[in-house]
Amino acid sequence: xxxxxxxxxxxxxxxxxxxxxxxxxxxxxxxxxxxxxxxxxxxxVPGAGSxxxxxxxxxxxxxxxxxxxxxxxxxxKDEVTLKVGPDGVTHARESIVxxxxxxxxxxxxxxxxxxxxxxxxxxxKVENVxxxxxxxxxxxxxTSTTDTRTTVKVAADARxxxxxxxxxxxxxxxxxxxMGAAEELRWTALGGWRVPMDEARVVVDAGAxxxxxxxxxGPLEGSTGCTQFxxxxxxxxxxxxxxxxxxxxxxxxxxxxPAGTTNAQPVYERRHxxxxxxxxxxxxxxxxxxxxxxxxGGVAALYLLRGRxxxxxxxxxxxGDHAPLAGSEFEPxxxxxxxxxxxxxxxxADVIDVTATIVDLAVRGYLLIDEEDREVTGRLDWExxxxxxxxxxxxxxxxxLLDSLFTEADGSPRLAVKLSALGGxxxxxxxxxxxxxxxxxxxxxxxxxxxDTVRSxxxxxxxxxxxxxxxxxxxxxxxxxxxxxxxxxxxxxxALAYGGQYMPAxxxxxxxxxxxxxxxxxxxxxxxxxxxxxxGARQRIALFSxxxxxxxVFDLVPKWAKTVENAGERAKGAxxxxxxxxxxxxxxxxxxxxxxxFTLTTSGSISQSRGx
Numbered sequence: 298x299x300x301x302x303x304x305x306x307x308x309x310x311x312x313x314x315x316x317x318x319x320x321x322x323x324x325x326x327x328x329x330x331x332x333x334x335x336x337x338x339x340x341x342v343p344g345a346g347s348x349x350x351x352x353x354x355x356x357x358x359x360x361x362x363x364x365x366x367x368x369x370x371x372x373x374k375d376e377v378t379l380k381v382g383p384d385g386v387t388h389a390r391e392s393i394v395x396x397x398x399x400x401x402x403x404x405x406x407x408x409x410x411x412x413x414x415x416x417x418x419x420x421x422k423v424e425n426v427x428x429x430x431x432x433x434x435x436x437x438x439x440t441s442t443t444d445t446r447t448t449v450k451v452a453a454d455a456r457x458x459x460x461x462x463x464x465x466x467x468x469x470x471x472x473x474x475x476m477g478a479a480e481e482l483r484w485t486a487l488g489g490w491r492v493p494m495d496e497a498r499v500v501v502d503a504g505a506x507x508x509x510x511x512x513x514x515g516p517l518e519g520s521t522g523c524t525q526f527x528x529x530x531x532x533x534x535x536x537x538x539x540x541x542x543x544x545x546x547x548x549x550x551x552x553x554x555p556a557g558t559t560n561a562q563p564v565y566e567r568r569h570x571x572x573x574x575x576x577x578x579x580x581x582x583x584x585x586x587x588x589x590x591x592x593x594g595g596v597a598a599l600y601l602l603r604g605r606x607x608x609x610x611x612x613x614x615x616x617g618d619h620a621p622l623a624g625s626e627f628e629p630x631x632x633x634x635x636x637x638x639x640x641x642x643x644x645x646a647d648v649i650d651v652t653a654t655i656v657d658l659a660v661r662g663y664l665l666i667d668e669e670d671r672e673v674t675g676r677l678d679w680e681x682x683x684x685x686x687x688x689x690x691x692x693x694x695x696x697x698l699l700d701s702l703f704t705e706a707d708g709s710p711r712l713a714v715k716l717s718a719l720g721g722x723x724x725x726x727x728x729x730x731x732x733x734x735x736x737x738x739x740x741x742x743x744x745x746x747x748x749d750t751v752r753s754x755x756x757x758x759x760x761x762x763x764x765x766x767x768x769x770x771x772x773x774x775x776x777x778x779x780x781x782x783x784x785x786x787x788x789x790x791x792a793l794a795y796g797g798q799y800m801p802a803x804x805x806x807x808x809x810x811x812x813x814x815x816x817x818x819x820x821x822x823x824x825x826x827x828x829x830x831x832x833g834a835r836q837r838i839a840l841f842s843x844x845x846x847x848x849x850v851f852d853l854v855p856k857w858a859k860t861v862e863n864a865g866e867r868a869k870g871a872x873x874x875x876x877x878x879x880x881x882x883x884x885x886x887x888x889x890x891x892x893x894x895f896t897l898t899t900s901g902s903i904s905q906s907r908g909x
Contacts, residue, residue: 370398372494373460377486380502381554385473385561387482391465395434397457402435402450406489408517408547410445410566416576418568419471421484423447426467434461446489471564473554479508480554480561485517487539488547499537499550505558511551512537523548567778574774581781588785595796602802609808610815617816627843630813635846636694636734637741641811644748644801646734648904650850651727652896654698655681657846659876662686663699668891669715670880679716679895693740694733701726716898720905727903743807751801759794766790818851838874849896858889 373394380388395403413419428438428451435453442448451463472484486499499512512523526537539548567573577585617630633641635657639650659666665682683703688696703711706722735747763786770783803811821844841861848857861874862885873879879891 369492370400371396371492372490374496374498375487375490375494376498376500378500378502379469379482379484379486379550381473381482381504381559383559385559386468386470387472387484389465389467389469389486391467393463393465394460395463396460399456399458401454401456402452403463404448404450404491406545407447407449408445408485408489409442409447412445412568413565415570416568416573417565418445420564420566421469421471422564423449424468424470426465428466429464430462431464432462433457434463436463438465473559473561474563475556475561476553479556480558482552482554483549485547485549486537488542489545490542491544493544494542494546495540497539497542497548499548501535501537501550501552503533503535503552503554503558505533505554507532507535507552508555509551509553510535510537512539513549513551514539514542515546517547517549526550569776569778571774573778574780575784576778577781578778580779581785584779584782584785588789591789592792595792599796599799603799605805606803606808606811609805610812613809613812614816614819617813618819621817621820627840629847630817631810633810633814634692634695635850637738638814638847638850640734640738640748641743641803641807641814644744644752646731646749648727648900649896650734651698651730651903652899653846653849654695655702655899656849656896658695658699660842660846661690662876663688663691664702665876665878666895667878668880668883668895673880676717677894677898679898680713681716682713683711692737694730694737697733698730701730716895716902720902723903724905738807741807741810743803743810744801745804746801748801752797755797755800756794759790759792759797761790762793763787763790817847821848821851821853821857842874842876845892854893854896855889858892861892862886862888 373396375391375393377389377391380390382388393403393405407423408421409423410418410420423440426438426440426449428436430436435451435457437452437454439450439452440447441450449465449467451465469484473480473482475481482501482503487497488494501510507528510526510528512526513520514523515521523537523539525539526535528535535550535552537548537550542548621627621629634654636646636650636654639653640646655664656666658664659681662684663686664684667680667682669678669680671677681702683699688699691699701723702714702719705711732749735749738744739747766783766786766789768783769786770780773783774780838861841857845854845857845861848854873883874885874888877888877891879887883891
């Protein structure tokens with residue numbers, strides 16, 4: 298019985314194994330078919346083996362991976378046909394298969410310039426750009442250029458998904474140029490995408506015999522060759538192929554023709570840089586030449602003005618180089634007073650001129666200078682006391698100074714004021730006194746216009762011109778090659794501002810008075826004065842004192858204070874001057890030092906401004 302069942306059991310086992318065997322064979326066949334299909338797809342397009350692998354993903358059941366890949370935009374295929382014209386202008390027809398994932402546009406960047414030198418670029422012009430699409434892709438074209446790149450944007454009105462074909466047509470000029478004894482077309486025909494590209498192809502229809510070809514792919518600076526490039530049997534058509542490329546990579550094609558094929562010439566444009574902005578050309582050269590003439594003219598004008606003063610001084614200075622005496626009375630040359638001298642010499646009413654005027658008012662009997670006892674007060678100070686004397690002999694600026702010294706802040710008069718009390722309160726009044734001194738030299742006929750006004754006008758004009766030059770230079774440097782014109786304006790403005798200090802001009806009468814004043818200064822510098830025995834000691838002190846305010850202006854205080862001191866020491870019982878009193882135990886042997894300290898302290902006090 299068992300023996301008869303063995304064949305039956307074996308039969309049942311075989312029947313049971315048939316489905317399993319069929320299933321295994323089916324699985325093996327599917328895998329083999331898939332692998333075969335993938336290999337066949339890879340071989341069909343050189344350099345694009347990864348594209349079929351992506352397509353085979355659904356057959357292997359990896360649907361989620363396919364979904365992730367479809368979410369990213371990419372260029373599936375980009376094919377460009379270039380037809381070279383007789384003048385080198387090349388017409389391009391570019392067919393783009395683009396995988397959209399919800400975007401509205403595609404963008405491609407062309408390399409439309411290279412830096413040939415520091416001052417110029419070689420440019421390639423992409424013009425007459427048009428777009429069409431046979432399957433509803435984007436067609437609205439816009440272009441923008443920055444530096445050496447031109448970006449072409451093709452947009453749609455709505456968001457797009459899936460594959461769309463876009464056909465671009467455009468003209469490119471400047472890509473053909475003579476190269477030795479031949480001509481060469483060199484152009485970044487493909488690339489410049491913001492997304493990866495799977496497959497690329499370029500065809501160049503030269504219309505003439507092609508001598509040589511080459512191709513580079515990848516970054517612009519790289520030298521890696523393309524996947525494949527060759528010519529057809531007619532040698533007038535070149536083809537270039539490239540596999541996968543990353544974003545911002547390019548394909549550069551090179552095709553050589555016989556000389557004279559197109560007679561095209563490269564296109565160059567001047568590049569705007571700092572070097573070109575400040576370059577010398579016809580306009581900037583003329584501006585700099587004009588500036589030179591202007592400066593020379595200004596120097597000539599100053600020479601005529603200042604040269605006249607110098608000539609007059611040389612001719613007439615000797616007329617003032619003597620003791621300014623009329624008999625035994627002091628009589629300065631041309632009646633010039635100390636406060637006027639400084640304004641006459643350097644066209645500026647300085648603080649020292651006001652200080653000299655204060656000393657002169659004391660010497661002439663309008664006020665008394667009383668030095669306080671330092672041992673008692675603990676500080677060095679002086680009190681100015683107004684004396685009762687008619688002011689008919691005072692000039693306007695002298696009267697204003699005297700009133701300013703002896704008038705309280707509220708306008709009420711005062712008979713005395715300490716020098717230390719002037720600090721911080723006298724500065725505004727000092728400005729009015731100095732303005733009156735400028736008016737005085739005009740009233741005397743020494744200047745046609747106030748020196749400070751002339752100087753300010755020229756200086757302000759120079760600063761304004763300099764400011765305009767700075768602004769102009771910046772704008773011209775950004776937008777033109779004429780920045781040197783702005784720089785010339787800056788130099789002219791600076792020269793004008795500096796030269797404005799020398800623009801006040803004396804009249805002929807002023808130049809003559811200046812000459813006499815210079816001669817008087819030479820006399821004071823020598824310190825030579827004959828002492829008249831007929832003059833009493835008091836008269837001698839008074840006479841020498843009249844010289845002292847002028848010595849203050851000429852910075853000769855030590856010498857002339859010593860002269861007054863010596864005259865006082867020879868006068869019996871003269872412990873003080875009629876216009877200067879010292880403290881107890883003080884005598885004229887200390888006058889020189891006291892006078893030096895007084896002039897320095899006065900100049901500092903009357904010019905000090907008190908902060909709020």
